[in-house]
Amino acid sequence: MLIALQDITFEFGARTIIKDSSLHVIPGDRIGLIGLNGTGKSTLLRIINGEYSISKGSVNKIRNLSLGFFNQDLLSFETDDSILNVGMTAFTEAQKVEKELEELTAKLEHSQDEAILHAYSDKLHEFDILDGYNIRHKTATVLEGLGFTTADLERPYNQFSGGWRMRVLLARIILQKPDVLMLDEPTNHLDLPSIEWLEKYLSNYEGAVIIVSHDRYFLDRMVNKVVEVYQQELHHYAGNYSDYEEEKIMRRELQQRAFENQQDYIKQQEKFIERFKAKASKAAQAQSIAKRLDKIERIEQTDSGPSKIRMNFTVDKMPGKILTTLENVSKSFGNLTILKNTSAEINRGDKIALIGANGKGKSTLLRVIAGTEQFEGNRVPGHNVVTSFYAQHQLEALHMDNEILEELKSVGSGRSEVELRTLLGCFLFQGDDVFKKVRILSGGEKARVALGKVIIGQANFLLLDEPTNHLDINSVEMLIDALGKYEGSLVLVSHDRYFVSKTANKIWEIVDGEIKEFKGNYTEWEEWKKRQALAAAPAKAEKKNAPVVQQTQAPTNPAPQKSSIDKDLKRELQKQQKLSEQLEQQITTLKDRLKHLEADMANPDVYGDKQKFRNTEDAYKKANADLAKANTEYEEVFEKVMELEEKMKS
Numbered sequence: 181m182l183i184a185l186q187d188i189t190f191e192f193g194a195r196t197i198i199k200d201s202s203l204h205v206i207p208g209d210r211i212g213l214i215g216l217n218g219t220g221k222s223t224l225l226r227i228i229n230g231e232y233s234i235s236k237g238s239v240n241k242i243r244n245l246s247l248g249f250f251n252q253d254l255l256s257f258e259t260d261d262s263i264l265n266v267g268m269t270a271f272t273e274a275q276k277v278e279k280e281l282e283e284l285t286a287k288l289e290h291s292q293d294e295a296i297l298h299a300y301s302d303k304l305h306e307f308d309i310l311d312g313y314n315i316r317h318k319t320a321t322v323l324e325g326l327g328f329t330t331a332d333l334e335r336p337y338n339q340f341s342g343g344w345r346m347r348v349l350l351a352r353i354i355l356q357k358p359d360v361l362m363l364d365e366p367t368n369h370l371d372l373p374s375i376e377w378l379e380k381y382l383s384n385y386e387g388a389v390i391i392v393s394h395d396r397y398f399l400d401r402m403v404n405k406v407v408e409v410y411q412q413e414l415h416h417y418a419g420n421y422s423d424y425e426e427e428k429i430m431r432r433e434l435q436q437r438a439f440e441n442q443q444d445y446i447k448q449q450e451k452f453i454e455r456f457k458a459k460a461s462k463a464a465q466a467q468s469i470a471k472r473l474d475k476i477e478r479i480e481q482t483d484s485g486p487s488k489i490r491m492n493f494t495v496d497k498m499p500g501k502i503l504t505t506l507e508n509v510s511k512s513f514g515n516l517t518i519l520k521n522t523s524a525e526i527n528r529g530d531k532i533a534l535i536g537a538n539g540k541g542k543s544t545l546l547r548v549i550a551g552t553e554q555f556e557g558n559r560v561p562g563h564n565v566v567t568s569f570y571a572q573h574q575l576e577a578l579h580m581d582n583e584i585l586e587e588l589k590s591v592g593s594g595r596s597e598v599e600l601r602t603l604l605g606c607f608l609f610q611g612d613d614v615f616k617k618v619r620i621l622s623g624g625e626k627a628r629v630a631l632g633k634v635i636i637g638q639a640n641f642l643l644l645d646e647p648t649n650h651l652d653i654n655s656v657e658m659l660i661d662a663l664g665k666y667e668g669s670l671v672l673v674s675h676d677r678y679f680v681s682k683t684a685n686k687i688w689e690i691v692d693g694e695i696k697e698f699k700g701n702y703t704e705w706e707e708w709k710k711r712q713a714l715a716a717a718p719a720k721a722e723k724k725n726a727p728v729v730q731q732t733q734a735p736t737n738p739a740p741q742k743s744s745i746d747k748d749l750k751r752e753l754q755k756q757q758k759l760s761e762q763l764e765q766q767i768t769t770l771k772d773r774l775k776h777l778e779a780d781m782a783n784p785d786v787y788g789d790k791q792k793f794r795n796t797e798d799a800y801k802k803a804n805a806d807l808a809k810a811n812t813e814y815e816e817v818f819e820k821v822m823e824l825e826e827k828m829k830s
Contacts, residue, residue: 181204181205181206181242182205182206182207182209182241182242182245182359182360182388183203183204183205183228183239183240183241183242183245183360184202184203184204184205184238184239184240184241185201185202185203185204185227185228185237185238185239185240186202186237186238186239186240187200187201187202187236187237187238188200188201188202188227188234188236188237188238188239189201189234189235189236189237190220190223190227190232190234190235191235192223196412197219197220197223197412198220198223198224198227198409198412198413198414199412199413200236200237200413201412201413201414202237202414203224203407203414203416205360205388205390206388206778206797207387207388207797207801208388208404208800208801208804209388209389209390209404209405210382210388210389210391210402210403210404210405211388211389211390211391211403211404211405211406211407212391212393212399212402212403212405212406212407212420212421212424213225213390213391213392213407213409214392214393214399214406214407214408214409214421214424214653215408215409215410215652216410216608216652216654217608217652218608219409219410220409220412221364221392221409222251222364222392224409224414225249225251225362225364225390225392227239228247228360228362228390229247229249229362242359245359245360246356246358246359246360247358247359247360247362248353248354248356248358248360248361248362249353249362249364250349250350250353250361250362250363250364250366251362251364252346252364252365254346254349255342255345255346255349257345257349258337258338259336259337259338260336260337260338261336261337262333262334262335262336262337263323263328263332263333263335263336263337263340263348264316264319264320264323264333264334266337266348266349266352267319267322267323267348267351267352267355268315268316268319268355269352270319270351270352270353270354270355270356271310271312271315271319271355273310274307274310274311274312274315275315277303277306277307277310277312278307278312280303281300281303281304281307284296284299284300284303285300288300318355319351319355320333322351322354322355322381323347323348323351325374325377325378325381326347326350326351326370326374326377326378327344327347327370327371327373327374327537327538327539328344328347343369344369346368346369347369347370347374350363350366350369354381357385357386357387358387359387359388360387360388360389360390361382361385361387361388361389361390362389362390362391363389363390363391363392363393364392365392365393365394366378366391366393367393367395367398367675367676368649370675371536371537371538371675372535372536372537372675372677373536373537374537374538375395375398375675375677379398379401379402382402383401383402389402391403394648394651394652394653394656394676395675395676395677395678396421396653396676396678397676397677397678397681398677399420399421400420400421400422401420402420403420403421404418404419404420404774404775404778405417405418405419405778406419406420406421406423406424408424408428418775418778418779419775432482435479435480435482436481436482438479439479439480439481439482442476442478442479446473446476449469449472449473450473452466452469453466453469453470453473457470492635492662492665493635493642493662493663493665493666493667493668494593494636494638495638495639495640495666495667495668496566496638496639496640497564497566497640498528498564498640499528499562499563499564499565499566499640499641499668499669500528500562500563500564500565501527501528501562502525502526502527502528502562503526503527503528503530503561503562503565503641503669504525504526504549504559504560504561504562504565504641505523505524505525505526505558505559505560505562506522506523506524506525506548506549506557506558506559506560506695507523507557507558507559507560508521508522508523508556508557508558509521509522509523509548509555509556509557509558509559510522510555510556510557510693511541511544511548511553511555511556517693518540518541518544518545518690518693519541519544519545519548519555519690519693519694519695520692520693520694521557521693521694522693522694522695523695524688524695524697526549526641526669526671527669528669529669529685530669530670530671530685530686531663531669531670531672531683531684531685531686532670532671532672532684532685532686532687532688533671533672533673533674533680533683533684533686533687533688533702534546534671534672534673534688534689534690535680535687535688535689535702535705536689536690540690541690542645542673542690543571543645543673545688545690545695546569546571546643546645546671546673547571549643549671550567550569550643552569564640565640565641566638566639566640566641567639567641567642567643568634568637568639568641568642568643569634569642569643569645570630570631570634570642570643570644570645570647571643571645571646575623575626575627575630577630578618578626578629578630579618580617580618580619581617581618581619582617582618583614583615583616583617583618584604584609584613584614584615584616584618584621584629585597585600585601585604585614585615587618587629587633588600588603588604588629588632588633588636591633591636591637593636593637593638595636600636601614603632603635603636604632606655606658607628607629607631607632607651607655608628608651608652608655609625609628623650624649624650625650627649627650628650628651631647635662639668640667640668640669641668641669641670642666642668642669642670642671642672643670643671643672644670644671644672644673644674645672645673646673646674646675647659647672647674648674648676648679656676656678656679659679660679660682660683663683664682664683670683671688672684677702680702681701681702681703684701684702685699685700685701686698686699686700687700687701687702687705714823749824752824753821753824756817756820756821756824757821759817760814760817760821763810763813763814763817764814766810767807767810767811767814770803770806770807770810771807773803774800774803774804774807777796777799777800777803778800780796
């Protein structure tokens, strides 16, 4: 057990945030902490971090536990040092020894004292044990994995924007390798390639991880437990986010059935009491039943969960078949070429997602489509096109002296105050929040107001730049539902893969300055990219390893007959397919075993018994290692199957 929060209560003023709840963190945990905005997810992380004191219960941690906490508050850090040096501050011990070595080296230049030589030798050994010679390489690897170029590494930290600074600070925490890594919305600051890199890194991370995120794909791939903060309590679920959704539905159904059965029982008993309480022969029995009913622990009726309010986009008029045509578009910033002589067409009904790493020009392309960015080439707008553009720079167009409700009324949509307040509720503005002045809102709150204005604007063409950044999972679901029913067309930029997979029917990727279009959804695009990568891998390997031979005459040995090659390939393919199926079954069995062992380790009867817990923990570690090995073998076999299938086709 690394951390044990036992029956804790935390109050913020008169408001209770968490009441009589427990949480245990064990080695290997990947915990997804979820809940509506404002329910206390970040508060719980700060309790674990020791920033907040609880009013009841206990917080216990193992001795010398190291914690790493990634959160928005880190942005207060300022320095003119290079991002590489900022990242390397993770290795405090190694840097301390390095400084001592420099001092000893300076002394040795003026003295060959034996004591100094011994001290120098000891420090060299210590530096080697701390892997000091590799800290620069390790730091560069993590920073580049998070999207920085090699040239960026020597640039001063203060030259970067907030989002890029957060990546540097995330890299530093990752490099510290704490026993428990706590990440508060880490994907908000990352593009898709960086999120994928982080997923691979965390998959092999040795410590425990607690993640607060609204990115469902990230949670599905990263966590093996879900803890929901709901109605001041912590509700525990085994598995990833999808498992949580299924389990929650099942728990609600079981609770509702138990509630209904108990209500039937209570009504029957009350009828008996009412009928016989005045009858002498039955009065004692009726009184006894009444006492039992008073003592019975009442099962609560299930609530309907978070509100399922509907957002609705309305379209004022129907546009022509073609909304926008881009012809031979080029765009550069100094020596950086974003778009180069590229063309594309957006048709009525298109719901396009722009995919790619930061810096590839996604937001620039959105502005080109909107007509707000200068460029070379032609942009031909379609007939009857009414465009609404949501982006961070649109926040400047908000009227700072307006109240939130007033700001939405200013759009002139004709919607009633009740409708507008309902929409604001979807965007987490409850009750009197709607009367707050825009100027006092945080950046995230202003972004939600701007998105609300887009929704009620009756446009038939939407341009959305990271619309989910400041929404919780429930609000994202509502937006997905609204966009699914939206009769207009849209182009969006988002790093939320679940959101993209549910909203887009086409994918655009900027490759070498050109717009490459894929007709299909995000899941289909991902599968296509994997097939492309697998098909390219053997060809690259063959090209790399092939010896250079100058052939002066035809080979004397005839090539084997194609039919015999086909049979051999078919046999090998069947063998690999069978092995793949066996490994799939083995992986499923190991995952089930891990879930059972996780449940055992969370059982007080087990973690209260030192020997039982040690045996269970050993079994868990072995199952985890077996699963990692099986996954690696499965990936190798899968690649062989794909390679053989390609050969069979050719």
